[in-house]
Every structure is written in structure tokens, then in C-alpha cells.
Amino acid sequence: MTASSRWILALSLFASPALAAPQQGPGARPPEFSSPEVKEDRTVVVRLFAPEADEVRFSSSDLPSDTPFGRGVAMTKDDRGVWEATLGPVPPGSYRYTFQVDGIPVVDPRNPTTSESNMNTWSLVTVPGSPVSDLKDVPHGAVAEVHYRSESLDRFRRMHVYTPPGYESGEGEYPVLYLLHGATDSDASWSSVGRAGLVLDNLIAAGEAEPMIVVMPMGHTGPFSFGPGGSSFERQMEEFVTDFIADVRPLVERTYRVSDDRRHRAIAGLSMGGAQTLEIAMRQLADYGYVGVFSSGVFGLDRQGPGGGGDARGPSWQQRHQAALDDPDLRDGLHLLWFATGREDFLLNTTRATVDLFKEKGFDVTFEETDGGHTWINWREHYLPDFARQLFR
Template identity: 55%
Template sequence: MKSIPIALSFITIGLLLYPNLAQAQPGRQRSPRVVSPEVLEDGKIAFRILAPEAKSVRLVSSDLGNLSENGALTKNEEGIWEVEIGPVKTPGPIRYRFNIDGVTVADPANRETSESNTTVFSLAYAPGLEFMELRDVPHGQVAEVTYHSKTLDRFRRMHVYTPPGYEKGNESYPVFYLLHGASDSDDSWSTVGRANLIIDNMIAAGEAKPMIVVMPDGHVGRMDRQQRGLQMQDFVKEFADDIVPTIEKTFRVKEGRANHAIAGLSMGGAQTLDIALNDLDDYAYVGVYSSGIFGLRQRSADQQNNGPTWEEQHIEVLKNPDLKDGLKLFWFSTGKDDFLVDVSRASVDLLKKHDFDVVYEETDGGHTWINWRNYLRKFAAQLFQDEPANTEASE
């Protein structure tokens, strides 16, 4: 009977000694703690990575401008490489990676990521813009929805935002299809685009109606140097034949044109125009961000040199006055420094030639997420309501 207390004593002693024993064993030493990224009080952001055997480490980020001079990290005695960038002048998400001896990798200390079509970025956030901050308001849900595409004969994924309270009730909601640009993915609008947080905050402030936001994968394959992942017409067909039916079967979506909106940036803006003009009686709100009709004056590549132009392909819709009557908003916005600004202007001119009431805004800036998040906010404020909300006061 006395053997039980003795055994317990040995177990207790072993537990007390375990940390020291573990550290004494080869290969069991605890690695130094790495915090990355870290927003500092002076507005700078520190990026760190543990790579004691590395010869050189550089920060890679198109969101932070030219890092050729200040992107190199320095190593301390613990083998942690570090660099401080800033003060960061433009608040918002920052995609970044590290280049370690020629190999580009995500930040292993950071759980926040953002996918593109071909890779994964780590994600930092520079605070300062209230409309896209994570705030103490009711939040919707973002789900990864897997579906089988009959058009492409494989399984595909899209992200779907449902507004606060959706899962607790039986109410139906208007639907907004939101398309990404070339090289991005269905993950992009809810990570680097902050779409769910922007809509959450707008709903809480009375700036937007509760809505379902569908963010599909606009690429039908992997992008490469020949841009084979574009194949926009395959996506346009999949959108009508697979994506919309999946959403209407799975989610409580309101019927009727007045409850349907679509918008996209860059490649997604061109896709939006094709989708909307193919089924204009299904969409009352159409938004085009930093984009327009690609190859506006060129013949279709699959129609050889004598094929129809985009205008000729859609001429029946362009001339149909009945379809214009139910179109509540046709909205374009592009930065003055955007390389597609001339495409946007020419597209707007073509639509106005056919008597479409197009709203066109040119903003500062170029082809960046800085603009696209702002465009989303301005466009969403005009959806599914009689009078657009005033979003300027809460910036």
C-alpha cells in the first residue's frame, strides 16, 4: 500500500525537473520568440524572421513601394532578422513576403495571409482608416463554398459573405457579385480587400443595406507568362451556368433584377461587362473598377480577323431601350494614374453613345487596392436603396 505514494512522489519530481531535462537534451532548446509583423508607436512596422543560417534576407512587398534601399533585414545574435519600414503613409492591408537567399517565402510567424492565383502572401495591417477597421459592431460571416462546375468539369471554390444575423433567421437578402482582378483569387476581396469588414461597418452605420456578397474565382486555371489563366469567356459561361445557380440554391437570395448587383476590378471589371450585357435583365446595378472593355476596337481572337467587335457582339442589348429602364446604376471609377484609364474612358463613351446613363468618376491614384477598397465602399452605398447613403462623414 505504501508503494503508491512513493510512485506519485517520483512522478511529481519528474514533472518539476522536466523543463530542465528537456533543455539539457540536444536539439530540444526553445527557439527565440519572433513577433512579426509588429506595428510600432511611431507608425513604423517591424518585420522579423528567424533564419540563423541565412546569408541575406530582404522584405518583398509591392504595397510598400520601392524597397531596393531599405528592404534589407539585419540579423541579431539570436539569428532573428529584422527591418523597420515607415512610417507607413497609407493605412490598410499590406501584402508581403521574405526573400531568403533567393527563395521567396511567407512569414512563418504570421497567421494572416492573402491568396493570389499562384501564391500566398503574408498580410500586415497599418491602422488609420475607420471604414475598414475591425470594429465592435455586429459581424457577418465569410464562408468558403465548394461547388462542382459543370462548365469546367471540376470542383471549384468561392467565398460568400452573409450579413449579421443571417444564420439566425429566415429572411432573404439582395445579392452582390464581386469579382477580383488578374492574378488574384476568390480569397482576395475578403483579405487584402477587407470587403467583409467594410460591409459590416457600413451596415452598422446605416450606410448600406444588409446583403449577400459573392466573391468567386475569376480564373479558370493557373496564371502563367502566356496568361492562360485569364480565359475570360470560360468564366463568363461558368458564372451564368454554375455560380449563380449554386448561390440561388444554397443561400436565401431575393428574386428580381432590383435585388441583384455585380461589380469587378480590372479583369473582373471586364468580366462584369460581359456578364451584365449577356443578362442585363438580371442586374439593376453594375460597377466597373479600374477597367473597361478589353480590346474595344479589336476583333475577337477566336473569330480571326473578320470576327465581330465587342460592340457588334452586344449590339442587340446596347440598342434595347427596355433593358435600360430597369438599370438603376451603371458606375465606373478609375484612377487618373491607372494604366487602364483610357480603356475606362473609351468604354464609358461607347455606352453613352448607346444612351446608357453611365456615372464615371476619376480619382487620384493608380491600379491599386487603395482605390478598389474605396470604390467598393462608394458603390455598396448605392445598392438596393432609394437614396444612396452618405459615406463621406465617417471617413
């Protein structure tokens, strides 16, 4: 057989479906299917090809825990080796998920949309229908991934920055909101699962929020765990606050056209980011006109021990910030101190204790005790838009 004949035979074998189609079994090419599939009735079908697996479960910490699918769903396998589960109807919004394949978490290989956390990545599915976080036909701003060198931590770091529609071609200064994420998440979380850019686009287009710059820094300074006695949390809290004050905010103020007065500077955060928000704000209260705390407060304030309650290792949070808490000029210049936490949230008592402390000190505090728990449904669909509507007015 000549060389050209061998090439013709090889090409014909490759082109013939009957001859080239792989057989089922280990290493086989998966059949055609899509995942996730979002249907008009807001049910979501997820699928995974895993012919050798004994068990596959759908898992998501973002879905409502009081629904049949909120704590995970066992998937069923068909004769092609494709596992499938139907969820819903699912409330509008974005949700992170993974598959547990014989106990091992994996992302959905058919879904290119992901959400990065501090130490892992999630698949991400969006169910349309949200009045605040849907992609709509309105002017859009931009979310940039910004790398910088943190001199205080002696390493490169990253943050995400939203600029409103018209910023690049316009002039003038803008107010700024520093928006902090929660424990185990990353600087990408607010713009992926939190859809902060789209939330602001929609609010600005509707005239419900002022055009603003939103800075979303990385709140972790390394691999994270609460650790014995909360040592990792406490260490990273101090490292992040130092990085924020010495590096993040100065970089933003050098690079972006942001206002430099208190009336046009806000800071807010969820969960861990809410605790960081209070720490930063109370160290520099003269610099912030608006402070938002979502599903959080001073950790430990509702009990004795590590954190806000103080212990033998050092003064309590209240003792450390006594001067700011007692200064009437700092207090009177704060336009908004806003808390929101769900009634099913495990940090509700922490929020209540923190609100009580500020009220005892004479602060004008707004506290929204809402439905729901410690989930992105509250932070994305309610707390961020509700807080943003009150800023810089």
C-alpha cells in the same frame, strides 16, 4: 545504470536550459522575436530568422509605390541571424507581403495570418485606423467557404459568401452583390486582403448600406498567365463566364434567400474581375440593376488588336454585344453603371475608352477618376464602400 536512472538523466538534460539550449548555426532553433510588429505610429517591423542567407528583402505589391518601402526594402541581419526592416508609417489597411531570401520568395513563418491567391499564398499584416475596414464593435455577419460542383466545367469549385448580421435567424429575401476578384487572386482575396465582410459590417451598422448577401466566386479556372496573344486569359474568361451563368448564380439562388428581380441584383469586379463583370452583365443585362467596374474596362478597347478592339480572329467586344448596347429598354432599367480608376493606374486609358463607349451608346455612366493606382488601398478603402453605399436604395 538502471533504466529508471537513464530516464532521470534524460529528463534532467531536457529540463536544463544550459545543457538543452541549441547552438547557433545551420538548423539552430531561432531566438525569440515577433513578426510583424505593428506600432502605434503605424510603423511596421518585420523580422525573419535566416542565419545562412546572404540577402533578405521585404516585398509587397500592395503598399504605395510612391513611398520608400513601396517597391521593397532591404533587411539587415543582427548577430543572432535575425533579419529586420522597419516600414512606414503605413496607411491604415491590410497588406500582403513575402520575404525574398536570396531571391526565393517565402512567407513569414512567425505570422499565421495569410491571404490566398490563385497559385500562391502571402503573409498578411493589418495596420489599424481605417474608417471602413477595421474590425469594430458592431454586429457582424459571416463569410462562408462554399464548395460546389461545376457541371459546366466538370470539376469541384469554391466561392466565398458573405451573409449580413441576422441572416441566419431572420426571414425574408436579401439583395445580392456578386463581387469578382482580379488576375492572379482567388475567391478568398476579397474577404482576406479586401476585408469585404468587415467593410459591409461597418457600412450596414452605420446605416450607410443596405443589408445584402455578397458572393465572391473563383474567377480563375486553372493556373493563369496572359500567355501568347492573351490566349489563357481569353479561354479562362469564357470558362468562368459559363461557370458563373450556369452554376454559380443558380446555386446562390437555390441556396440563399436572395431577391430574384433586377432591382436587387448587382455585380462588380476589380481589374480582371471588372472585365468579367462587363462580359456577364452585357450577356444578361436585363438581370442586373447595378454594375461596378473597379480599375478596369474592356481590355483592348483603347487599341487595335486582341480583346475589345477586335482582330482577324473574330468580332470586337462592341460587335459581340451590339444588341444589348443598342437596346433602350435594357439601358433604361440599369440603375447604376459605375466606374472608378486611379490616375496612376496602368488601366486608366482602358477605363476611359470603355466609359466613352457606353456614353456614346446613351448609357448614364458615373466615372470616378481618383488618386492612386492599381492597389487594394483603392479597391478596399474606397471603391467597394463607395459602390456599396449606392446599391439597392
